[in-house]
Amino acid sequence: MLITIIGSGNVATHIAAALKNAGHRIGQVYSRDFQNASLLAYHVGAEATDLLTELRPDADIYLIAVKDIAIEYVAAQIAGFGKLIVHTSGATPLENLSKHTVNAGVFYPLQTFSKQKELDFRQVPLCIEGATEQITLQLIALAQTVSNHVYRVDTQQRKILHLSAVFACNFPNYLYHVSQQLLAAHQLNFDLLKPLIRETADKIQHASPASVQTGPAVRNDVKTMDAHMQLLTGDAFLQNLYLLMSEGIMKMEKN
Amino acid sequence: MLITIIGSGNVATHIAAALKNAGHRIGQVYSRDFQNASLLAYHVGAEATDLLTELRPDADIYLIAVKDIAIEYVAAQIAGFGKLIVHTSGATPLENLSKHTVNAGVFYPLQTFSKQKELDFRQVPLCIEGATEQITLQLIALAQTVSNHVYRVDTQQRKILHLSAVFACNFPNYLYHVSQQLLAAHQLNFDLLKPLIRETADKIQHASPASVQTGPAVRNDVKTMDAHMQLLTGDAFLQNLYLLMSEGIMKMEKN
Numbered sequence: 001m002l003i004t005i006i007g008s009g010n011v012a013t014h015i016a017a018a019l020k021n022a023g024h025r026i027g028q029v030y031s032r033d034f035q036n037a038s039l040l041a042y043h044v045g046a047e048a049t050d051l052l053t054e055l056r057p058d059a060d061i062y063l064i065a066v067k068d069i070a071i072e073y074v075a076a077q078i079a080g081f082g083k084l085i086v087h088t089s090g091a092t093p094l095e096n097l098s099k100h101t102v103n104a105g106v107f108y109p110l111q112t113f114s115k116q117k118e119l120d121f122r123q124v125p126l127c128i129e130g131a132t133e134q135i136t137l138q139l140i141a142l143a144q145t146v147s148n149h150v151y152r153v154d155t156q157q158r159k160i161l162h163l164s165a166v167f168a169c170n171f172p173n174y175l176y177h178v179s180q181q182l183l184a185a186h187q188l189n190f191d192l193l194k195p196l197i198r199e200t201a202d203k204i205q206h207a208s209p210a211s212v213q214t215g216p217a218v219r220n221d222v223k224t225m226d227a228h229m230q231l232l233t234g235d236a237f238l239q240n241l242y243l244l245m246s247e248g249i250m251k252m253e254k255n
Numbered sequence: 256m257l258i259t260i261i262g263s264g265n266v267a268t269h270i271a272a273a274l275k276n277a278g279h280r281i282g283q284v285y286s287r288d289f290q291n292a293s294l295l296a297y298h299v300g301a302e303a304t305d306l307l308t309e310l311r312p313d314a315d316i317y318l319i320a321v322k323d324i325a326i327e328y329v330a331a332q333i334a335g336f337g338k339l340i341v342h343t344s345g346a347t348p349l350e351n352l353s354k355h356t357v358n359a360g361v362f363y364p365l366q367t368f369s370k371q372k373e374l375d376f377r378q379v380p381l382c383i384e385g386a387t388e389q390i391t392l393q394l395i396a397l398a399q400t401v402s403n404h405v406y407r408v409d410t411q412q413r414k415i416l417h418l419s420a421v422f423a424c425n426f427p428n429y430l431y432h433v434s435q436q437l438l439a440a441h442q443l444n445f446d447l448l449k450p451l452i453r454e455t456a457d458k459i460q461h462a463s464p465a466s467v468q469t470g471p472a473v474r475n476d477v478k479t480m481d482a483h484m485q486l487l488t489g490d491a492f493l494q495n496l497y498l499l500m501s502e503g504i505m506k507m508e509k510n
Binding site: 091119124157160164165169175178180183188190198209237242 | 323372374379380411412417418419421422425429433434445446451455456457463471472486497504
């Protein structure tokens with residue numbers, strides 16, 4: 001496949017590299033920032049541009065990995081090519097593309113990417129949706145060239161997935177930050193918690209989270225929870241957060 | 256060392272196995288539940304009992320790994336032996352032992368244990384405190400026979416560590432549960448999120464959580480946050496949690 005990558009952020013970078021490694025050809029890379037476009041283009045052997053008007057109509061697929069708010073604008077600019085346009089966003093309906101072209105699809109990688117951190121793309125779940133069954137099958141085939149975990153996920157399910165990912169990734173990462181700050185305030189090193197953080201994420205790979213829940217709240221250990229609230233005196237925000245999370249844990253059902 | 260293990264739960268089980276593997280001898284295992292005592296005793300080649308009065312005074316160390324609330328009671332029963340008594344609790348002051356004996360210490364493994372899940376004990380951080388410098392050094396030496404990560408941590412620091420662990424482990428695990436429930440309500444498989452959960456915990460092993468925070472809140476993406484709140488309509492608890500976590504993320508400083 002000849003693929004044009006629109007965007008040069010974390011998602012664009014990892015997908016472009018994965019497609020390239022799988023033997024596809026990246027023709028052009030677009031970014032508003034020419035430096036960023038050039039850097040990614042260099043890595044995947046493509047041509048860089050910072051002008052949408054310089055995109056050529058020769059690619060098989062135009063893969064849009066830009067900020068959600070810019071997806072529709074970009075799609076409208078290139079819809080005239082009559083080629084397949086896909087976006088990579090968890091929070092954006094297929095509709096935002098398909099009102100501009102019948103050749104629309106979604107290629108959503110459910111993972112958190114950082115440019116500086118390598119990961120095994122074959123383990124990244126790819127969530128596929130197409131405006132037609134033919135497009136869906138074409139995108140599934142493409143997705144299988146780069147990942148072992150390809151799912152059909154429609155717009156409504158993708159919204160739920162994206163929301164769930166916020167709970168399973170963005171919020172836990174924030175809690176890691178809170179714990180780091182608590183330790184730092186008492187001259188304790190965050191390294192102490194790292195094995196625990198990794199093990200907590202490992203455990204639920206093969207057991208339901210409810211079945212491995214630990215800590216004072218699930219034991220209904222009011223004395224320890226009180227002691228923790230005492231330690232958080234002066235930080236009303238963290239006290240609120242502690243109470244709310246503990247309330248949730250106390251009412252969870254084991255399953 | 257000849258060691259007596261008091262308790263047969265997750266912590267007792269993992270510590271006893273690690274000590275045994277390091278070449279120490281486990282003389283007796285006590286549990287209120289004789290079956291549990293027997294099972295653990297069998298695994299570590301020890302004798303089982305469900306009576307504190309059957310504990311012999313011949314061990315070098317009595318390691319108490321029972322519920323926090325029972326630690327002091329147990330300590331009072333065996334203080335007469337005049338031997339070293341240590342507890343394994345993050346939330347319990349050394350004081351609870353040292354009011355009964357001068358031979359008191361803490362041997363706190365900062366990890367989440369499940370009996371059914373193996374882990375590499377050499378990677379478990381062990382937090383050591385002793386009533387005297389001599390005891391501290393003796394416990395550090397013992398700890399180093401089973402772990403590569405041994406720290407001196409006093410009672411006040413241990414309290415903060417324990418609280419931080421609740422934020423870094425218990426609360427994230429609850430959020431995994433929430434995401435699983437959200438997916439299940441829409442016929443989506445929790446497996447979809449597992450690579451993301453693992454990667455999120457992996458990322459902070461070598462980067463600060465603030466530097467790798469992703470999601471709508473850190474981007475100040477109000478439109479997506481509104482859409483998520485809409486999806487949570489009817490669940491006031493999760494809406495509250497979503498708002499509070501997002502508020503925290505929006506005000507975090509990148510560092």
